[in-house]
Amino acid sequence: MHELSIVTSVVESVTESLAAYPGARVLEVRLRVGALASVVRESLEFCYGIASEGTALEGSRLVVNVLPVVMHCEKCGKDVELEGVQSFRCPLCGEPCFDLRQGRELEIDSIEIEDGKEAA
Amino acid sequence: MTTRIVELRQGILKKNDELAAGLRASYAVAGVTVLNLVSSPGTGKTAFLEWTLTEMRKRGVRVAALVGDLETDNDARRLASSGAPVRQINTHGICHLDAEMIGKHLDGWKLADLDYLFIENVGNLVCPSSYDLGEAIRVVLLSVTEGEDKPLKYPTMFNSADAAVITKMDLAIPCGFDRWAALKNINEIRPGIKIFETSVKSGVGLEEWLGYLKQKRDLP
Numbered sequence: 284m285h286e287l288s289i290v291t292s293v294v295e296s297v298t299e300s301l302a303a304y305p306g307a308r309v310l311e312v313r314l315r316v317g318a319l320a321s322v323v324r325e326s327l328e329f330c331y332g333i334a335s336e337g338t339a340l341e342g343s344r345l346v347v348n349v350l351p352v353v354m355h356c357e358k359c360g361k362d363v364e365l366e367g368v369q370s371f372r373c374p375l376c377g378e379p380c381f382d383l384r385q386g387r388e389l390e391i392d393s394i395e396i397e398d399g400k401e402a403a
Numbered sequence: 404m405t406t407r408i409v410e411l412r413q414g415i416l417k418k419n420d421e422l423a424a425g426l427r428a429s430y431a432v433a434g435v436t437v438l439n440l441v442s443s444p445g446t447g448k449t450a451f452l453e454w455t456l457t458e459m460r461k462r463g464v465r466v467a468a469l470v471g472d473l474e475t476d477n478d479a480r481r482l483a484s485s486g487a488p489v490r491q492i493n494t495h496g497i498c499h500l501d502a503e504m505i506g507k508h509l510d511g512w513k514l515a516d517l518d519y520l521f522i523e524n525v526g527n528l529v530c531p532s533s534y535d536l537g538e539a540i541r542v543v544l545l546s547v548t549e550g551e552d553k554p555l556k557y558p559t560m561f562n563s564a565d566a567a568v569i570t571k572m573d574l575a576i577p578c579g580f581d582r583w584a585a586l587k588n589i590n591e592i593r594p595g596i597k598i599f600e601t602s603v604k605s606g607v608g609l610e611e612w613l614g615y616l617k618q619k620r621d622l623p
Contacts, residue, residue, distance in 0.1 A: 285498055285530040292415050300411055310406060314415070321532050321559045368558040370591050379594030383562070389533065391411045398405050 286326040289389070290334040290345070297394055301339055306399020309343040313395075317350045317388040318368055324349060352386035419534055422502035426509075426537030433514030436620050437522065439536050441560060442544035443553070444526030447570040447603070449478045451544065452523055454603040456485035458613065465516060469508050470523040471500040478523065488512065499530040502537060518620065528557040540619060545589075546571040547580035554588040561592040566599070566615065573602040 293312065301307055312331075316322060324347045331345040352365040356373035362384050363373050371380050414420055430437050442448050452468060459466045467488040470478045479491035490508050492500060505522065514520070522538065524531045543564035545553050548571060554561040561567070567589050575582065582600070589598055597615060601608035 285533065288497075289415055289533075292418070296411070296413060296415070296417070300409065304409070319559045319562060321529050368562075368592075369555055371562065371594055372591075379590070381594055387559075387563070389415045391413050391415060393408050393410045393412070395406055395408050398407070 287330040290330045294334045307396040309340045311344045311395040313346045313392040315388045315390045315392045317386040318352050319386040320389045353384045354380035355382040419502045423535035423537040435514045435517045437520045437538045438540045439522045439538035440542050441524045441531050446544045446546045450603050456487040465518045468521040471525045498527050501534045528560045532560045540565045542566045544568045547575045547578050551581050551585040554592045558592045566597045568599045573605040
């Protein structure tokens with residue numbers, strides 16, 4: 284529902300980072316989004332086109348890497364990946380899990396840019 | 404032309420997270436316990452909060468509230484009848500409160516004069532889950548009229564909550580509310596979470612809720 288504000292923040296952050304690379308063109312922006320981050324990949328991609336229009340990011344590709352939920356199972360003593368977000372139990376032993384280790388990420392991972400001038 | 408990968412590794416909501424961290428620090432300095440109340444529209448957040456503010460004030464507890472809605476100050480007027488300081492935040496279309504809105508609306512309030520600050524979020528079980536307001540306790544509310552599978556439909560919100568409140572328990576029987584299914588679903592998404600089954604009409608569960616609030620403040 285709030286994907287447009289999310290991608291608008293992405294465009295602003297990347298634009299700030301580009302100050303270090305004058306004249307560079309952005310080819311791709313890669314995000315890491317946890318399965319519990321409450322955002323929808325398709326909606327992010329759709330909104331990205333609108334948010335990047337008229338910026339140095341216009342025409343670039345948005346790649347959304349969705350990360351599964353990882354919980355720490357106390358009984359098994361290790362981190363376990365959940366198959367979905369309908370049950371927060373260890374898939375190995377069935378015990379409830381309380382300690383979330385991955386799944387709420389909402390991050391810009393990296394960008395791929397083309398330098399503004401000919402390579403030496 | 405050369406292409407290269409630049410690692411950024413930064414939170415998309417970095418600005419909000421930084422502001423929220425600042426708020427959290429100022430709440431700690433002032434010694435105020437801050438709660439963020441989230442639910443669907445119509446769950447009864449305002450009625451629940453109105454009762455909570457009124458009752459706590461009767462017991463000499465210093466409370467205040469911020470309330471978020473897209474439009475109108477109806478909820479702030481309702482909550483103000485408790486006698487507590489209340490401010491309305493109108494988001495004008497934005498589906499959640501963020502840390503910047505909270506910071507702006509706290510301007511002029513002396514937080515050190517408060518024991519508890521309640522933030523009633525915009526009625527929405529999706530977007531508010533992403534925005535940290537610096538709160539110590541996130542409370543998710545669910546009414547018996549909404550269906551027992553709400554936690555399964557909105558796992559992000561329920562999984563990020565510290566306590567769950569079921570409202571309108573006085574309507575449980577007419578609504579055919581399956582209590583065990585609701586409790587099981589909440590526990591499936593957030594194992595071990597504290598759950599309060601309440602009604603501001605009948606009074607059920609409310610003393611337990613106040614006890615929880617007191618205990619949260621007594622703890623170091």
